[in-house]
Amino acid sequence: MRGWLACRLSGLPFEVETLFLSRPESKEKLARVSPTGMIPVLDHDGVIVTDTMAIAEYLWEVAPGCDIWPADRLARTAARSSAAEMHAHFQELRAALPMNLIKRWPIKDGIPSNVKLLARPGVEAQLARVQESWRQTRAAWGQGGPFLFGARFCFADAMWAPMASRFRTYSVTLAPEAAAYAEAVLAHPHVAEWVAAAEAQAREIGWEACAAWP
Numbered sequence: 001m002r003g004w005l006a007c008r009l010s011g012l013p014f015e016v017e018t019l020f021l022s023r024p025e026s027k028e029k030l031a032r033v034s035p036t037g038m039i040p041v042l043d044h045d046g047v048i049v050t051d052t053m054a055i056a057e058y059l060w061e062v063a064p065g066c067d068i069w070p071a072d073r074l075a076r077t078a079a080r081s082s083a084a085e086m087h088a089h090f091q092e093l094r095a096a097l098p099m100n101l102i103k104r105w106p107i108k109d110g111i112p113s114n115v116k117l118l119a120r121p122g123v124e125a126q127l128a129r130v131q132e133s134w135r136q137t138r139a140a141w142g143q144g145g146p147f148l149f150g151a152r153f154c155f156a157d158a159m160w161a162p163m164a165s166r167f168r169t170y171s172v173t174l175a176p177e178a179a180a181y182a183e184a185v186l187a188h189p190h191v192a193e194w195v196a197a198a199e200a201q202a203r204e205i206g207w208e209a210c211a212a213w214p
């Protein structure tokens with residue numbers, strides 16, 4: 001999702017090759033195209049770039065001034081810090097709430113069954129920090145629009161999109177300001193396009209199977 005969003009924000013034309021990581025033949029296929037054995041990987045006329053952040057920075061160099069980063073140098077620095085915080089942290093939160101665009105965590109007998117996931121060690125503190133990080137960045141730069149840097153959705157917002165999707169999947173209650181930001185990110189046309197494509201794929205593969213993973 002984030003690699004695709006970086007490509008979309010670059011404004012450059014690109015093609016997507018989809019790989020189903022759960023399929024046995026995928027490991028070998030992935031090893032052929034990605035030196036790290038991980039996705040996303042970008043092949044730009046033979047230049048191979050691995051890692052989401054590296055892809056965004058590479059695309060920024062190819063298309064400087066594109067929508068990946070804000071135009072202002074200090075805003076760009078803050079955007080890089082925000083994206084890097086997301087990239088480097090929140091392991092416990094991410095492990096407790098695996099990303100799944102199709103799944104909607106059920107609420108049984110009036111008791112949200114996500115309570116157990118959110119009670120795992122470290123999760124509550126990280127959940128608070130995510131919201132505080134959004135609040136701090138928006139307080140400094142977010143005037144004039146719903147995103148971290150105001151009206152223009154940039155790669156920092158893209159980095160947080162999977163986090164926003166987790167909060168929707170697992171019915172996580174957020175502070176009103178954080179909830180509004182997460183909603184704006186998920187409603188952005190680029191993000192909505194990716195989610196719609198995932199839903200189309202899930203309809204093809206089998207919705208229930210996709211919603212049951214992991």
Ligand SMILES: N[C@@H](CCC(=O)N[C@@H](CS)C(=O)NCC(=O)O)C(=O)O
Pocket residue numbers: 021027037038039040050051052053
């Ligand atoms: N540092 C990488 C991490 C990417 C990553 O963890 N990719 C996972 C899928 S989201 C992967 O390729 N896993 C390989 C596998 O499951 O075989 C980035 O964010 O770009």
